[in-house]
Structure formats: structure tokens, C-alpha cells
Amino acid sequence: IDAMLAFERALAEAEAELGVIPRDAGAAIVNALGSFRPDTAKLRAGVARDGVVVPELVGQVKAAVGAPHDAHVHFGATSQDVVDTSLVLRLRQAIDHIGLLLGENVVRLTGLELEFGERQFMAMTRMQPAIPITVTNRTASWRAPLER
Incomplete structure (x- = not known):
């Protein structure tokens, strides 16, 4: 309302x-x-x-x-003008909040990289062992879309 x-x-x-x-x-x-x-x-x-x-x-x-x-x-x-515009106004608040949460995840991933970044583990592809990668290799691929 x-x-x-x-x-x-x-x-x-x-x-x-x-x-x-x-x-x-x-x-x-x-x-x-x-x-x-x-x-x-x-x-x-x-x-x-x-x-x-x-x-x-x-x-x-x-x-x-x-x-x-x-x-x-x-x-x-029109009534539809009110409904649509008020929805966008409310979604803007939700999107701002989601943006804050995503930012917190970037900070957490960066923290993992700082603490464990050079540790190696076995990468998997189709449930099969692949080449060893570092924690930073993995977390960077998770972090990149969040920073766009």
C-alpha cells in the first residue's frame, strides 16, 4: 500500500x-x-x-x-499502472537487499581465498578425477559472476 x-x-x-x-x-x-x-x-x-x-x-x-x-x-x-509501478518500487528494495547479501558472499569467498587459497585439491569432472586445482581456482569462478 x-x-x-x-x-x-x-x-x-x-x-x-x-x-x-x-x-x-x-x-x-x-x-x-x-x-x-x-x-x-x-x-x-x-x-x-x-x-x-x-x-x-x-x-x-x-x-x-x-x-x-x-x-x-x-x-x-489505470489500476494496472499502480500495481505494476508499486511492484517495481518494492522489487527495488528487494534487489538492493539481495545485492548486499551477494556482496557479503564476495567478502566471504575472498576470505576463503586468503586463508586457504593455495591449498590444492583434486578437481572433478563428470564425477571423475581431473587435474589438481587450488581453492582460489574454485572460489574465483564462484566469485566472478557475483562481482559483475
Whole structure:
């Protein structure tokens, strides 16, 4: 819901800046969203009725904005615009977190290389012994894709 509200805020700001909606309407929408708290029971009922949360959420935002600016809430946007953009906003946070975890793995692999890097062991190919390699040979092949 927070990501959906961020979409509505950004939409109002962009449309006001570009003259698609009046500047005072954009300001009123942004101001109302600053303290807006949705009624989650009504959101649940809206999902049961509409199949998606967006119509009920937009209705609540319009009520919070009030006349005469409520007509400019969600102007020109579709429910799918809200769903897709809010998903991307949430995925960005997940991707940032995954990036941190991958970075930690690079540090751990580097630590293994520093501690055990020159140790040799038998490489395997198709479950058969191959030529001896070092720990660094193996960990470098794991680390390289993580550093791209």
C-alpha cells in the first residue's frame, strides 16, 4: 500500500509540474497523502468486490483530498499502472537487499581465498578425477559472476 501511495504522490507531482493537473491540485494531493492512513477493513472489502485494491484505495485518497481537487487524484492512470509501478518500487528494495547479501558472499569467498587459497585439491569432472586445482581456482569462478 505504501508503494501504491508513493506512486499516487509521484503521479500528482509530475502531472502538476507538467501542467496536466493544476499545481494547487498536485499540492493538495501531496499534502493529503502526507497524513493519509487507509481504512484496511474497507480495502479488504474493496478487494473482495473489485478483485484489486486500487479502486478502493483511490476512492479513499480522493475522499481525503476532498473537493475540488479529488477529481485530479489518479488522473490518467489505470489500476494496472499502480500495481505494476508499486511492484517495481518494492522489487527495488528487494534487489538492493539481495545485492548486499551477494556482496557479503564476495567478502566471504575472498576470505576463503586468503586463508586457504593455495591449498590444492583434486578437481572433478563428470564425477571423475581431473587435474589438481587450488581453492582460489574454485572460489574465483564462484566469485566472478557475483562481482559483475
